[in-house]
Each structure stands twice: as C-alpha cells, then as structure tokens.
Amino acid sequence: MALGLDRDTLIFEFPEVHRDAVLRVEFQRTLRVPDDGRRHRLPPGLGRFPLRAVDDLDPARLPAGWARRGGIAMPMWQAEACWLNFSSPTGYPFLLKVAAGKVNAVNGKPWDNAPDFADQDYLEVPGQPWLDGFCVEKGVVRQFVAMPLGQGYTAEEQVTGSAEHGGVQLLAHPLKAALWEKRLEEARNAPVHAYMAMCVDGLATPMMPSAMGLAPGGSILQEIKEASEPPEAWETTARSRCFVHLANSLAWQAIAGEAPPTVPPTAADYARAGLPWFEWYADGPAKAGSPILAGLKSVAALGREKGQAPLPENEGFEPPEPIRLGPSARVPMDGWW
Template sequence: MTDTAVRIDGNTLRLPGGVAVRFVRTLRLPETGTHPLPPGLGEFPVRRVSDFPDTVPAAWRARGGVMLPVYLREAMWLSFAGTARPAALQVGVGKVCAVSGEPWSDRLSQRPQNYLVLPRQPWLDGINSGKGTVRQFVAVPLGLGATVEGQVTGEEVWGGVQLQSFQLSEEALAEYHRQERLRRERLGRERMRSRRSAGSFGAALPMAAAAPGAAPAAMGLGVGGSMRQEVYEDDRPLRDWAETPAGRVFVHLVTPPQWQRITGEAPPPSPVDRAAYTRAGLPWYDYYDQDARDLAPTDTLEAVKPVGDWLGDDLEPWQQPSPGQVVPLKDAAGEPVEDGDW
C-alpha cells in the first residue's frame, strides 16, 4: 500500500516521493530593478493545524495542513530537497499556480507547464513572471487585492500556499532505475551549496479537503522585487508522471499576533534590515544550470503588480551588493588557471 501522508519533520514538510520543502526567511528586495538571489536567514517555524483544535479557526481545521507565522511584507522562498529520484511539485499561491498562473488543478499540464521538476529545481523564490527571472514572494493580508490570487482571479478566498506532489509512473520509474547510474550526475545528485540552506519522518498531517466558501486565511502572497532565477522546463513527456497526486498540503500564513494566540509560542523576531546585511559584506547569490532550459512566463503572471502598489512605497533602505558579494552556485564559471610551458 502506498503511503500518501504528508509529514512534518521539524520545520520541514515531507511529501510522498521523498520531496522535502522548507519555508525560508529572506531579505525583501526593492520593487524596482533585477537583483541577485537573497540569502536564507533561517526557517519559518511550521506547526500542524490539528495540534491546536481549540484555537485555530474552524475553516482551518476543515482544510487541515500546517501554519507558519509571517510579518506584513516579509519575503520568503521555498527550498526543495530530499528527492532521490525525479518528482513533480505543484506550488499554488491562493490556488493560483505560481509557475503558470492558471487555476489550481489536480492534474499536471505542460501547456502551460504547471509544476516544478525536482531535484533539478532547488528552490523557488517567487512567481514565474519574466524571462530568467521571478518576482519575490511577499506576505500581505487578504482583502486589499494585492495578492497574486486577488490580481489573477479577482477574489481573495483561499490565501496561503498549496503544495501537491506527483511521482513517476510505474513505467517511467522502471526506466529511471535502469538508467539511474548514468543519470545520477545530471538529475539525482545536485546539491545546494553554501547558500541558502538548514532523517527521520515526523507526524503525519491530516489531508482534509478544502471547504468551499469557508473563511479565508489571514494572509496570502503577493509579489515584490525581481531576481535572477530560472524556472526549469520539464524535459520528460507528460506520460512519465502519475495521473493523480501522491500527496498534498495546505499551508496557512498567520500574522505574528495570531500565531501567539493560537500556539502560545512567541513569533520569530522581525526580519533583518537588508542594507545592514549588505554593509556587513555578507553574500548574495547567483545560480545557473547550463543543462536546463528556462520555462517561459505566461502573460497572466507577467501582469501581476508588486505589493507596493497597494501598501505604498517600500521605505526600507537598500544598498547594492558589490560584485564580490554575489556568490555563483552550481555551474559557476570559476577562476581561470593559466597554463605555461611543460
């Protein structure tokens, strides 16, 4: 019997197929210009909704899943790991696909592609809104129209983040095992390096179905600044993937005061000042995979406006990192080595 449970291990969500997802705090980018990848500044704490039946809203109990605390206009990125073999992962923001801009679906699609391929995609910092770029995930309250959900659908009903994993079909999995030794370098053993980073499986999460018309979550995701990051195109035919998801989970975004009322825990401290981070000489990042092809953005996501259009100008100071502060990852060119006479 296949285990379809999503489990929580510390602050990591583990979906069937070996997919591990962490929610990482980061520096919020300015809403103008295009920037390198910001650093990881620790994980968001993640708790099961079912552990707090007396203090969470009834609609959240119906949806199940997990919750995490996030400040107004705080930025985050999603880190992916743990996949020993290829998996497909759908990421929704308010039930709008962060890759295609299409409505949430229980099926994979390639026209347009509505999923990420792991382990090739090591992280996702925002919606796929430009050629070789994404616009950063930034938390905003529902009701203003600033979320991706509000701008794409005209309504703010769901909020939060939705994750759904798919495994290879039986035929594709058999082929993968036959070629695993040859494919390992290209697909199976890519590792995140000094960026951005932090066993056993934890408690299983209830997979309750979403309740239509239920009260919305407190927060959703809008977008902030643009950064250089590719969303990779799947090089497999769609038939290589299972037709139904292996697991899914709803992630509720909670304001810090609400977090403390529900869990009794103090929320994390407010986000780090980005200018102070850069002045200290700490690193920013660049990531490039020369063997992968960037997925073109859709008109829907290109049209999404930053949260500053609703909340006002971003007044947090900004200091441009020096070239030496931007650390290349994966297929970095490296430093040339001179040759001479032998």
C-alpha cells in the first residue's frame, strides 16, 4: 500500500491488492452556509486546499504532536468550511472511514480502526461522491467548520470533553481483488451501455493555538448512502490511514513557509451574484443519522450560549433553484434561452 500527494490530492494506492485500487481524496474550499436553522442545498467547490506532507515541513515549526502523527497538513481560516471529494479513477470500490478529532463523522462514535459493519461507520466510494459534514439525521449533515481547539466548539470537544487530537482522520480498505476481477469480466460481457455506465460511475499531546478541529455548522441536505457491499467483500487485511492536520491560516506562513489561500466569499455574496447551488439525487437508500452527532450544538448555537459571535457574516439569503446532480437527476428538456 502507498500514500501520496499529487497536486493537492491525497492518494491511497493498494498495488499489492490490485493495480486499479486507487482512491483520491480532495479537501475542497467552499462557502460556509448560514448557521440559521434552515436546511441548505449543497454549496460549490471553490478549489482544493493546499496539502503538504508533514515530513516535508521544518520540524522546528510544527505544533506539538504533528511530527509523531505524520500525515499531511492544510490551512483553514477560523470559521471556514470544507467538504471532502472522493473519486476512484477506474471505479474500484473502497470502504472509507472519516473522523474529525477521532470522532466518527458518520455515527459519532470514537475512532476505531476496525469497520463497524453493524452500525456502518464508513462510506462506500465511488457510491458516495463527497461528504460535507457530520451525519445528524437521514438526508441531513451539519457542515464541517474549522474552529480552534480549546474553545469547546469542535465535535471532538463536545463528544469527549477534550481537545486532544483535532484534524481529520481517514482510513481506507479496498474491495477484494477477486471480486473486482469478476465484476470487470461481467462488465466486458455485458451490453456496451452497461460497461460504459460502470466506467462513468467510477468517475494525547497539548496542541498549540494554531491547531484546528472541525465543528458542526449549518445544516445541508445530503444523504449518506447505506452500504451495499457485504462485509466479506472488503480486503480488511489491507488498509491505509492518514492524519490530516488543520492549521489556522494565520499560522500557515510560519508552519509551511508559504502564504495561505485568500479568505473565501460569504454564502450571501455568492447567492447575490446568482451563482449555482447543487442538489444530489442518490440511487439508493440513505443511512439514518447519528443520535450522538444530532445532539451536538452548532457553532452559532454554542456561541450564543457563551455570549460570543464565532461566525462572522452569518446572514441568511434566498438561494436559487439548485442544479440537480446524480444518477436519478431529471434533465429538463427545455428552458430559458
């Protein structure tokens, strides 16, 4: 197995399992949807966050614990949002676990290297193309929003009461090679349109103040697909993990020796410009939300309790009709010219 970076994309490769077993993960900059009690459509991607291997950074500049954990680092502004984009170039299936501060983003339970097949604490890629936040109920996630550790806002601090880890944790298992080869053979012998469809579908150390974690922000309509692969389909003897450290953009120059990305636009400004929002139509049943994650307080709600205003420019807006994406999206036959 191998873990690498290519143009700000994290790549999991399992050549010992199969040459096709390649998973790509991008961290996309995006608009922070208003944390106003409404359910919002999918915000756009505004480009990839810069990713840097921790081993390539000056150890003297790193926050405590980063060198020991290894992995990669990326900058985020306080209260900035992100979403994760997943792809498998050949359509090779993967089981992918995602956590924030070692709190599972799908079921809210503490991090465990072993997949929980009974409670499905993972995503299936390429069936799940992206993840925008914590799964709080069926069809709804709370957006990933970066907040400093130690102030009580992150999911980790709300669930565990401590600010020990921060960052994002990823773990991938590939499908068993024999099963993939069988599907390839079936696809080759299937009608041409079926083969084309298969290809398209593929398409505890104290932390410095600069360290960030992810907190639950505004609500977004997004389904987490129920698992369709049986547990025995996964090559659980082959796995690859990565710890993604989040650095406050104000400290990125000191840590990485380069300027961070500019501050993203607000959602209201984006909407006023008439730019698109999106809606995903899945082709399978959605997973129920996590009672643990549903019990978390959003950044805005917790800020009100603290007498603070942690989310600047949190104004609401009237969004346009979303662009529909996904295998069951209906394409209009006519429209405005």
